[in-house]
Amino acid sequence: MSDIANALRDLKEDEVKKLVDRRLAAGEPPVSLLAELNQGMVAVGELFSEKKYFISQLIFSAEILKNVMAKLEPLLQAGPQTESKGKVVIGTVKGDIHDIGKNIVAALLKGAGFEVIDLGVDVPGEKFIQAVRDSGAKVLGMSALLNFTYPEMKTVVESLAAAGLRDKVKVMIGGAPCNEQVRAFTGADYYAPDAVAGVNICQEIYA
Amino acid sequence: MSNVDLQELFNQRLGRYQAAIAMEPLDRMPVACGSNYFAEVYSGNTNQQTIYDPAKWLEAEMAFIRDFPEVDVLRNSRIYAPMFDAVNCLTYRLPGRDLPARTQFQFVEQEYMKADEYDQLIENPTLFLINTWLPRIMGELATPGSARATMALIKAGMTQMQMGEIMRTRGIRLQNECGMPQPMAGFFLAPFDAIADAMRGLTATMMDMYRQPEKLKQACDALVDEMVNLALSTGDPFRRYPIFVPTHKPMFLSPEQFDEFYWPSFKAVLQKLHQAGYAVRAYLEGDWGQHWKHLLELPKGSVLCDIDSQGDIFKALDELGHHQCLAGGVADSVLILGTPREMREQVKRLCEAAGKDKRLLINGGCNIPYDTKPENYRAMLDAIMEFGQYDSSLKPTPKPEGIVPFQSAPARKVLTSWETRKAEWGGVQGDEALIREPWERFEAMAYAFIWQWVL
Missing domain, CATH: 3.40.50.280 (Cobalamin-binding domain)
Incomplete structure (x- = not known):
């Protein structure tokens, strides 16, 4: 997993923000960042299934994601459209x-x-x-x-x-x-x- | 039934309930739900009538008691909606007003306190409530000092007095005409829930645990004495009944978060209430499986724990049942959708799991639902009578001094002390006690009035 995915999995709010900003500034396409964030969320879900995380941690991960997405979404809309899972x-x-x-x-x-x-x-x-x-x-x-x-x-x-x-x-x-x-x-x-x-x-x- | 018989019946029921809470020997398992919603609408009245028309509500419960005389306790305190209307309380939606007349009332969680207001709450919780929080949760107080706000507060005080009178009269009539005691009297919240339910809301509080953990913990500590005061102000003065605390947020917390943020201040409140001679009835809402071991830290038989449908009652009996009385074991779906045969089997299983030494009050998950099928409820009582018999030679009698021994209780809180008032008058000329007692009594009532809105 990437550093962004790891930071999100570990609920490191500031680090997720910092990494996303840095990678965007370096010119990385937002679509690839989104994929990494998705990986991080999947990892959070796995920890929940293993009873290592609880609902509070699901809520916090979703909040971190929401704040990052507020930044990514306008960029994503400007770029090539990705296929949703359904x-x-x-x-x-x-x-x-x-x-x-x-x-x-x-x-x-x-x-x-x-x-x-x-x-x-x-x-x-x-x-x-x-x-x-x-x-x-x-x-x-x-x-x-x-x-x-x-x-x-x-x-x-x-x-x-x-x-x-x-x-x-x-x-x-x-x-x-x-x-x-x-x-x-x-x-x-x-x-x-x-x-x-x-x-x-x-x-x-x-x- | 004669008055003597009804008094005898009242004593038997209360004694049986108190003995179960105290983990003492019993003649039979009590039928002792805390929130019997089914009873509130049993005569066919609407949920709106329950909260707006005290006579209709009492009628419903008297019909219920007539048909289900095995029941040992029935709840007395519900909200009196005109008080909520007087201030336009925004934290609730009410049946008949904002919801269809046959729907149950629902809590509306919002961020009524902002992330940067913890210091104000910690510094002086009551002033924060009066100056900042009440105007946000009461529509009529949106402009403090306005004519409407003043009228609203006057009416609120009047409706509060009337509500007290309604509940008192109900309690006396249920006692004298039906021999029926109550499952609990008075209420409070765990400090963490007071903040997370009515002030910050769930999501914001979850963020606070990460973003400003120390502030959140300090605020919980600052609310300990306020919650003790609210509980003692609303509890039964004779200490016959446990004080009620619903718990809302532990189901969302990891064990580490519970230990760090929720438990220390909640435990402090429970200990102080125990010292003041009260047992507590705690609804462990959601799944408390990761947290309920902490109830072992409190004296045996001091907290009656309702295990919700998401919790595993059999695991709770194993881990906690030797130390505290438990309630629960029947899923909502069995009461609403199940069959009498299914009910009988579940009650039998529960009675066998509890055995003779553990104290279990078979019940739905923290309530008996409104839509319970009468034949399923009947089957539940029949099965309790069949499988929940213990020692028929015992004759239950109430404890003379309340549920647990009294040690000490703090004085009731006030905003303006008698000393301050007296000094401002430059002393009084006649019998000071005659002036002081009602001054302090009404101050304490107004103080409790402010805090009750956190529920």
């Missing part, structure tokens, strides 16, 4: 306004190179369906913190079928009140027990 529609289901879990998953997905269509919180079913239809995303991720959302998640899955989209998209659910029993009830394809598992599921679907 599109993922994500949101917190209707009635629930909690976004911590959803934001962590979205940040890690972006860090891993996915294009994330983040619909925010309290997302009505129609909006999920519309976004899946418009984007052609192969994954729909629904997040929830409150347990009254079980029927709502089921309704969204049923609406996907009614809209003729069910075989075009895999549905993944996650959040505190979710488990395998809830997945079975809602008719979703996957239950992600944590944020990194959610990213891995998306990798698998787009593999």
Whole structure:
């Protein structure tokens, strides 16, 4: 791994900034820096899976990345376009306004190179369906913190079928009140027990 | 039932609950959930009615007690929404107001304190709250000193008094008419949570752990006595019930971060409350599996720990169950989506894992959900009655001196001391005690009023 990837993996905020600035000044293309940052984020996810990192460290890595990306994004847009790993529609289901879990998953997905269509919180079913239809995303991720959302998640899955989209998209659910029993009830394809598992599921679907 | 019988029932239930917390012998496992949301709406009332219409709320719970008489405690303190309206509290969205009437209320986390304001918080936490923080979390106080802000504070004080009256009346009616004690009274937060929930917000606090760790730790230390004061100001004066603390952020922390930032100030608060004769009921929200070993550092039977659905109750029983009473074991999904048979099997497993020596209160993860199926709840109680019997010769009775022995309690905090007030008057002419007692009482009430908004 490169020095940037290592610094991000080790959560050295100032060092990541310094290295990115230095390499940009030296005329390196932002696309290659982005690839290194992605590697660093993948390494953070691995440490989380090994229980060496915890959610606070996922949040901090995402924050470091966000700040660097604010600098890189204008440069990236000016340069040659890179192919994303795939599109993922994500949101917190209707009635629930909690976004911590959803934001962590979205940040890690972006860090891993996915294009994330983040619909925010309290997302009505129609909006999920519309976004899946418009984007052609192969994954729909629904997040929830409150347990009254079980029927709502089921309704969204049923609406996907009614809209003729069910075989075009895999549905993944996650959040505190979710488990395998809830997945079975809602008719979703996957239950992600944590944020990194959610990213891995998306990798698998787009593999 | 006669009044004597109801008093007897109250004593049995309270005694059983207190004995479980204290890790003492029991006749049977208590049915003692802390947050029984299912009961709050049991009569078919809306969540909005629970927080706006105290009579409807009591009706729901009386119907619940009639149908589920095995229950040993039922929560008494919920928010009284008109108080939140009076100041336009921005940290909550309320059912019927900003949310559909049948939805539960939800907390709104924002950066209400800025990254460079730690010094002010550390220097004088209460002044920081009054001058800087309250105007940010209360829409009506956006322009301090304005006519609307003044009106809002007057109304807030009035609604606070009324809320106290509502809760007191409820407690007395549940005791006298239903023989029903409470799972907890009073509340506080761990200092780290007070900062991370209501002041800085989660993401900013996570950044602070890396960018300004010393400030964050100093601020946590500065909040220890404030949280003790809030707990003692709101707790049961007779010390019959544990004081409630929900914990929100440990689930995000690494063990090292927990040890460095969260635990020292939280432990200090817990120790001071223990000295003051109170047990604590702590909701260990999320997965505390990496952190709960620390509860072994506190006296045996002093902290009742609710294990959330993400935590492993069997592991908790192994690692902590010999030292503190635990609650939990039934996932939300089993209560909402499961079957009575599934419930019975889970309760049986839990009773076997707890055995005779550990104290477990079978419960959902820190709550019984609103959407619980009545037949699943019934199955849970039936199974507890079947598998949770211990020693029928024991007759539970409440402890005369509260849950844990009283050692000492600090005086209540005030902003303007009696000495200051008296000096400004140049002394008083008549009986000083007659003036001093209510002065200090209302000062202390107003002081607690300010701090309660961190929850």
